[in-house]
Amino acid sequence: MNFLIIGSGFGIYGYLPAIYKNSKKIFLNIKYKKKIEKRIELIRYLKRVTWYFDIKDINDKIDYVIVAQNPRQQFLITKKILRFLKPKHLFLEKPICHSPNKSLNFVEFLEKNKIKFSVGYLFTYLNWYKYIKKNLSHNQKFKITWRIKSNKKNNLWKSNHKEGGGLVRFYSIHFFKLFHDLDFANIHNVSVNKKHCKFILKDQKENIIFLNVKYALINQFHIRHNKNYFLKSSNPFMKSIKINNDPRVSIIQKYVKDIFENFKINYRHEKKFIEFWKKIEMMS
Numbered sequence: 001m002n003f004l005i006i007g008s009g010f011g012i013y014g015y016l017p018a019i020y021k022n023s024k025k026i027f028l029n030i031k032y033k034k035k036i037e038k039r040i041e042l043i044r045y046l047k048r049v050t051w052y053f054d055i056k057d058i059n060d061k062i063d064y065v066i067v068a069q070n071p072r073q074q075f076l077i078t079k080k081i082l083r084f085l086k087p088k089h090l091f092l093e094k095p096i097c098h099s100p101n102k103s104l105n106f107v108e109f110l111e112k113n114k115i116k117f118s119v120g121y122l123f124t125y126l127n128w129y130k131y132i133k134k135n136l137s138h139n140q141k142f143k144i145t146w147r148i149k150s151n152k153k154n155n156l157w158k159s160n161h162k163e164g165g166g167l168v169r170f171y172s173i174h175f176f177k178l179f180h181d182l183d184f185a186n187i188h189n190v191s192v193n194k195k196h197c198k199f200i201l202k203d204q205k206e207n208i209i210f211l212n213v214k215y216a217l218i219n220q221f222h223i224r225h226n227k228n229y230f231l232k233s234s235n236p237f238m239k240s241i242k243i244n245n246d247p248r249v250s251i252i253q254k255y256v257k258d259i260f261e262n263f264k265i266n267y268r269h270e271k272k273f274i275e276f277w278k279k280i281e282m283m284s
Helices: 010-022 030-037 040-048 071-084 100-112 127-134 166-181 248-262 267-282
Strands: 002-006 025-029 049-052 064-067 089-092 117-119 141-149 186-192 196-202 208-216 220-225 228-233
Touching: 002 010, 002 071, 010 025, 010 030, 010 040, 010 064, 010 248, 025 030, 025 040, 030 040, 030 049, 040 049, 064 071, 071 089, 071 100, 089 248, 100 267, 127 220, 127 228, 141 166, 166 196, 166 208, 166 267, 186 267
Parallel strands: 002 025, 002 064, 025 049, 064 089, 089 117, 141 208
Antiparallel strands: 141 220, 186 196, 196 208, 220 228
């Protein structure tokens, strides 16, 4: 299978290692070359890389396109790609656009053009999510606390709400997708500021989830089920994220495999989720 990756960040250090075994050719823009060659752990993946200068110059058939760009650029870049290529599937990063309204426009564009796509909400593939899903019987309480070490050097858009970043649109949106898929439709309480946000949601069985996401001095991720902790980690991925050992790579592999084997496009479901995200923001 031939892949095209757009994005020199997570597209390169996340998706490139993850899709390597399933690839015949991986097309990358020549402008990424120096950046990759500086990272020793990525050099081995260059064996299957084909460099290009402009998308319109790619003559090979591209089966899958991965767009891992900042939310404001993702829609514009996708439009350009689809003028020249017709992939079987489009992999996008979250949030797919910098606001709920723009995200709806994006999905409507993809639907109109009959483009199959998915968004990399990777928490779905983690064991703690499976535990929560399995234990939603009746009157269960889950409290999720995610403390994120504040980094002044952080990518500007990732900390900017209007650009699709910040605690709500970059971090908490992971959980909004899980809440929506688990039918936690009753948004009981929302409290948001620049450093801390809280959400309380219920489902029809009176199960309740408390979510606290905040900037802090250290990274922590804890989940309590009723009165007991069942998970304590430094982050939701359960392992430290290191340059030469990123736990997200194996999770992306599960995600991509799931798309290959089980995916069915549901534009209506995607739009309903974005409306759910919009509703949460309107309550803040």
